[in-house]
Amino acid sequence: xxxxxxxxxxxxxxxxxxxxxxxxxxxxxxxxxxxxxxxxxxxxxxxxxxxxxxxxxxxxxxxxxxxxxxxxxxxxxxxxxxxxxxxxxxxxxxxxxxxxxxxxxxxxxxxxxxxxxxxxxxxxxxxxxxxxxxxxxxxxxxxxxxxxxxxxxxxxxxxxxxxxxxxxxxxxxxxxxxxxxxxxxxxxxxxxxxxxxxxxxxxxxxxxxxxxxxxxxxxxxxxxxxxxxxxxxxxxxxxxxxxxxxxx
Amino acid sequence: xxxxxxxxxxxxxxxxxxxxxxxxxxxxxxxxxxxxxxxxxxxxxxxxxxxxxxxxxxxxxxxxxxxxxxxxxxxxxxxxxxxxxxxxxxxxxxxxxxxxxxxxxxxxxxxxxxxxxxxxxxxxxxxxxxxxxxxxxxxxxxxxxxxxxxxxxxxxxxxxxxxxxxxxxxxxxxxxxxxxxxxxxxxxxxxxxxxxxxxxxxxxxxxxxxxxxxxxxxxxxxxxxxxxxxxxxxxxxxxxxxxxxxxxxxxxxxxxxxxxxxxxxxxx
Numbered sequence: 001x002x003x004x005x006x007x008x009x010x011x012x013x014x015x016x017x018x019x020x021x022x023x024x025x026x027x028x029x030x031x032x033x034x035x036x037x038x039x040x041x042x043x044x045x046x047x048x049x050x051x052x053x054x055x056x057x058x059x060x061x062x063x064x065x066x067x068x069x070x071x072x073x074x075x076x077x078x079x080x081x082x083x084x085x086x087x088x089x090x091x092x093x094x095x096x097x098x099x100x101x102x103x104x105x106x107x108x109x110x111x112x113x114x115x116x117x118x119x120x121x122x123x124x125x126x127x128x129x130x131x132x133x134x135x136x137x138x139x140x141x142x143x144x145x146x147x148x149x150x151x152x153x154x155x156x157x158x159x160x161x162x163x164x165x166x167x168x169x170x171x172x173x174x175x176x177x178x179x180x181x182x183x184x185x186x187x188x189x190x191x192x193x194x195x196x197x198x199x200x201x202x203x204x205x206x207x208x209x210x211x212x213x214x215x216x217x218x219x220x221x222x223x224x225x226x227x228x229x230x231x232x233x234x235x236x237x238x239x240x241x242x243x244x245x246x247x248x
Numbered sequence: 249x250x251x252x253x254x255x256x257x258x259x260x261x262x263x264x265x266x267x268x269x270x271x272x273x274x275x276x277x278x279x280x281x282x283x284x285x286x287x288x289x290x291x292x293x294x295x296x297x298x299x300x301x302x303x304x305x306x307x308x309x310x311x312x313x314x315x316x317x318x319x320x321x322x323x324x325x326x327x328x329x330x331x332x333x334x335x336x337x338x339x340x341x342x343x344x345x346x347x348x349x350x351x352x353x354x355x356x357x358x359x360x361x362x363x364x365x366x367x368x369x370x371x372x373x374x375x376x377x378x379x380x381x382x383x384x385x386x387x388x389x390x391x392x393x394x395x396x397x398x399x400x401x402x403x404x405x406x407x408x409x410x411x412x413x414x415x416x417x418x419x420x421x422x423x424x425x426x427x428x429x430x431x432x433x434x435x436x437x438x439x440x441x442x443x444x445x446x447x448x449x450x451x452x453x454x455x456x457x458x459x460x461x462x463x464x465x466x467x468x469x470x471x472x473x474x475x476x477x478x479x480x481x482x483x484x485x486x487x488x489x490x491x492x493x494x495x496x497x498x499x500x501x502x503x504x505x506x507x508x509x510x511x512x513x514x515x516x
Contacts, residue, residue: 074354076353076354078509079510092352099352101273104277111269115269116353
């Protein structure tokens with residue numbers, strides 16, 4: 001079977017201190033000529049394959065390139081080197097409420113955000129009740145209120161419910177495996193487990209060892225943009241912990 | 249360059265449903281947030297038209313600068329310019345304004361530009377009954393005139409749409425990378441207003457300026473809009489030139505957009 005995610009020699013270069021965003025004044029007065037551009041590679045030469053149904057956890061220290069890698073798989077960042085091929089749609093649990101607008105009612109927002117993720121109106125009609133049910137009675141009672149009047153907890157609950165009902169075969173998670181209060185968190189975990197047993201491919205970035213061990217079978221260890229280890233999650237976590245202890 | 253534009257058009261076509269969702273959202277937000285939402289679409293240009301009418305016919309007594317009836321002449325110009333101006337200002341900020349969505353959803357990013365031009369275009373079309381009202385009034389009192397060259401009106405619409413998509417594709421990524429772009433755009437638009445035959449006709453400009461005006465793509469667009477309402481002969485050259493300039497801008501915009509896209513995504 002063909003891998004669902006195929007990364008080959010992936011690299012992306014960033015400008016330190018946002019040099020690109022210079023103002024016209026700077027360009028005119030300091031000149032645009034060959035000021036040494038300070039860059040760093042957030043990812044360099046990263047290659048791996050992910051087979052359908054695999055659950056992969058990414059570990060590494062802050063700034064290691066974990067979120068950058070996730071964004072590239074989600075297609076919201078374009079690599080400078082190499083390529084990443086993703087076969088199938090992606091449900092990104094990255095910036096959960098990114099597609100929601102404060103002025104519109106929660107109901108309008110569900111239709112809008114689901115549309116942004118590629119659902120047709122008919123599909124949304126079918127899933128609407130399920131989404132609202134999952135978000136909880138508190139949210140269900142307020143679906144005709146403007147979204148900005150929701151508490152932040154209610155906002156992420158609705159967004160989480162929406163994105164996890166997308167049928168995309170690949171699920172990308174950036175630290176938002178569980179949101180909301182304790183009761184809701186448990187339902188998030190159950191839903192993630194159901195998605196996994198339904199054959200989805202999971203790509204999870206987390207600093208929580210518990211979450212990683214619970215959901216991922218395979219680990220990728222990123223450090224300063226390079227892929228250091230790729231193996232069973234327990235081994236990768238031990239290696240990361242050993243490195244982190246050695247450094248401190 | 250043409251490869252880019254073919255790829256971009258295919259991508260947009262595939263996500264056309266989403267495009268409509270976004271356009272509807274824009275109109276919804278615009279008209280739902282104010283009880284007289286629709287009136288704002290026409291009050292603004294009508295107020296401007298009234299000002300120009302008073303200044304140029306009562307104070308300067310320069311009735312010969314446009315065609316007669318002059319009110320109809322400026323109403324067409326001001327309405328079309330409003331679409332142009334709003335569309336250019338907002339497309340320039342299209343990627344920045346939706347940074348959260350651009351960051352979190354994977355879709356053809358040209359969509360953010362086209363969506364603004366379309367939403368503003370629908371507002372323009374919704375303001376056309378005002379134009380029709382003026383035309384009917386002037387025909388009724390015997391000062392107006394409507395002829396078969398009205399078929400040029402949709403040509404103007406299409407030209408103006410393509411022109412604004414081209415400009416938007418060019419400006420949106422540049423604004424992300426160079427923060428001062430939107431200020432420059434604002435000044436350029438203010439100058440552009442007077443460099444466009446809105447309150448005067450090309451025929452009223454001195455010979456030396458007419459060539460320059462002809463290269464302003466909005467000249468041809470306005471020419472197409474006005475053709476059906478005034479007996480003057482249609483200036484084909486202006487329309488052809490406008491089509492060429494718009495086409496070139498569209499190609500350049502599409503090329504620049506796809507070249508700057510990776511840098512924009514890192515920055516946003």
